[in-house]
Amino acid sequence: MQTNRKNHMTTVLILLILVSALTVILASCDTGFSGNDFTNSIPNLTSKDESSADTVSEQYTPPEGYTDRPIVMDIKNVAPDTVVISGKCEEGAKVTIEGGKQNVTVGSRNGYFIAEITLSNTTTTLLEATAVVEDKERSEPLSFTAKYIATAEKRKDNYRVSVGVDSQLYFDIYLDNYLGSNLLTQTNLRGFKNSINARKTNIENRARGQDVQLVYVLVPDATTVYPEIFPSDVVRSTFTTRYEQVSSALSETNATVIDMYETLLAAKQDGQYEIYRKNDSHLTEYGAYLVYEQIANVLKVNFPEAGPRSLDEFDIKTAKSVGGDLISYLGITKENYTESVVNLVPKFSLQIGHDENSDISTVNISDVRKYKSADDFSIYNYTDPKVIGIRDRFIIRTNREELPSAIIYRDDSVYPMIDILSERFNNAMIARSGDYVVNLIYASSYRTEGKTLVDYVIVIVSESNIQNILN
Numbered sequence: 001m002q003t004n005r006k007n008h009m010t011t012v013l014i015l016l017i018l019v020s021a022l023t024v025i026l027a028s029c030d031t032g033f034s035g036n037d038f039t040n041s042i043p044n045l046t047s048k049d050e051s052s053a054d055t056v057s058e059q060y061t062p063p064e065g066y067t068d069r070p071i072v073m074d075i076k077n078v079a080p081d082t083v084v085i086s087g088k089c090e091e092g093a094k095v096t097i098e099g100g101k102q103n104v105t106v107g108s109r110n111g112y113f114i115a116e117i118t119l120s121n122t123t124t125t126l127l128e129a130t131a132v133v134e135d136k137e138r139s140e141p142l143s144f145t146a147k148y149i150a151t152a153e154k155r156k157d158n159y160r161v162s163v164g165v166d167s168q169l170y171f172d173i174y175l176d177n178y179l180g181s182n183l184l185t186q187t188n189l190r191g192f193k194n195s196i197n198a199r200k201t202n203i204e205n206r207a208r209g210q211d212v213q214l215v216y217v218l219v220p221d222a223t224t225v226y227p228e229i230f231p232s233d234v235v236r237s238t239f240t241t242r243y244e245q246v247s248s249a250l251s252e253t254n255a256t257v258i259d260m261y262e263t264l265l266a267a268k269q270d271g272q273y274e275i276y277r278k279n280d281s282h283l284t285e286y287g288a289y290l291v292y293e294q295i296a297n298v299l300k301v302n303f304p305e306a307g308p309r310s311l312d313e314f315d316i317k318t319a320k321s322v323g324g325d326l327i328s329y330l331g332i333t334k335e336n337y338t339e340s341v342v343n344l345v346p347k348f349s350l351q352i353g354h355d356e357n358s359d360i361s362t363v364n365i366s367d368v369r370k371y372k373s374a375d376d377f378s379i380y381n382y383t384d385p386k387v388i389g390i391r392d393r394f395i396i397r398t399n400r401e402e403l404p405s406a407i408i409y410r411d412d413s414v415y416p417m418i419d420i421l422s423e424r425f426n427n428a429m430i431a432r433s434g435d436y437v438v439n440l441i442y443a444s445s446y447r448t449e450g451k452t453l454v455d456y457v458i459v460i461v462s463e464s465n466i467q468n469i470l471n
Contacts, residue, residue, distance in 0.1 A: 067139040070095050070131045074332040077152035086114040086332050089131045099127040107166030112337055116163040122148045161330040164229040169326040173464050174223040180238040189249045192470055196253040206440055207453050215298060216250050217258040217460040219413050222276040224463060225264050243463045258294050273342050280324030282379055285344040288417035296424050305402045306424045314344040319377040341377050350419055353396030362397050363388055365419050379415055390415045393432040400426050404455035405448045409436050413462035436468045
């Protein structure tokens with residue numbers, strides 16, 4: 001018994017010595033900031049699905065003259081050894097994350113940052129984030145861990161998202177388009193031109209002498225107008241793109257072509273308003289207005305009353321949008337990321353379109369829901385049988401015979417202007433977003449009384465959906 005007690009006391013004494021030694025060592029560590037315990041900035045982390053760590057959001061006050069320490073809100077594995085780290089920071093800060101295979105520095109936007117990091121090992125990697133703004137010292141470090149997750153993988157569809165320069169996001173298909181990875185062959189282009197001319201001939205035969213225009217509207221990806229979004233290591237080996245091929249091919253057909261690239265590039269250089277959203281792949285209301293303006297200019301040639309309304313006929317305001325499709329498809333928490341977007345409020349009424357005497361179900365344009373709510377200008381992209389959403393098919397009849405009629409095919413890139421474009425028509429059928437099957441039966445069904453067909457068949461397509469009009 002005495003021997004066991006003696007051994008126990010010896011063990012306790014050794015443990016006390018080790019604890020004392022460890023305390024001295026930790027106390028002697030210089031973190032560069034007085035009173036800061038490096039271990040306090042390491043959160044308790046647990047794994048969950050494809051998120052490799054809990055987030056870090058404790059309250060913190062920086063020393064005077066120092067930048068606020070960044071707060072990590074999301075850590076998302078997009079590949080086994082690759083994580084997207086995002087969170088909040090001081091407005092205008094540059095955030096540096098160290099500890100991965102390479103140190104990564106990103107600019108922030110609207111007080112948040114998004115960075116993509118390759119982990120340095122196949123277990124748990126200790127990372128450190130700091131931030132700095134002009135005229136302040138670099139922040140104290142925030143330390144946290146991220147885990148290698150063997151089952152994590154990027155999406156395999158066209159909605160895979162990557163992180164570009166300064167916390168900007170883009171769909172990976174945008175990079176394929178930019179690099180010319182999906183070019184069409186001359187045989188493809190010849191077949192495409194033949195199909196467009198055949199469609200135009202079919203329309204003319206059905207029109208029986210009525211002038212019916214077939215109009216194609218091409219809207220470039222955000223990265224075609226803003227290639228600086230891509231990481232600096234992106235290098236092009238060809239400067240021809242599928243978008244340019246299709247635009248050129250359409251110009252050699254009997255269709256009317258509106259290529260929005262030059263117009264949007266000029267608006268970028270002007271810099272008056274944002275053209276594309278940042279957290280979302282859609283045009284802003286101003287960018288969409290520019291598309292609307294070009295289409296209405298075509299209408300004005302034969303229907304002077306259908307010309308575009310000027311910006312003076314809108315109140316130009318801003319609204320808040322929570323998240324966005326790029327944020328959602330990346331897989332981080334959309335509620336953590338907001339942006340201010342341009343809101344063009346018409347001074348004219350959109351309470352037109354529903355015709356009580358029509359044998360076809362029609363709606364008022366004002367009843368078509370574009371956004372989630374008055375407080376959240378996220379695109380309303382849901383299916384609800386009780387709601388006519390901006391993605392849904394809808395029909396209007398306004399009984400203004402001085403205006404033209406049309407069937408309009410479109411995708412989601414121009415959601416923000418479909419309402420004001422619809423207002424420029426007497427009758428119109430707006431197809432469900434993404435439906436590009438041009439049905440000329442509709443051209444007869446939605447015509448103005450006394451005519452054989454509608455006056456315009458309009459096809460609006462964004463660069464990343466061009467494949468949908470090639471067949």
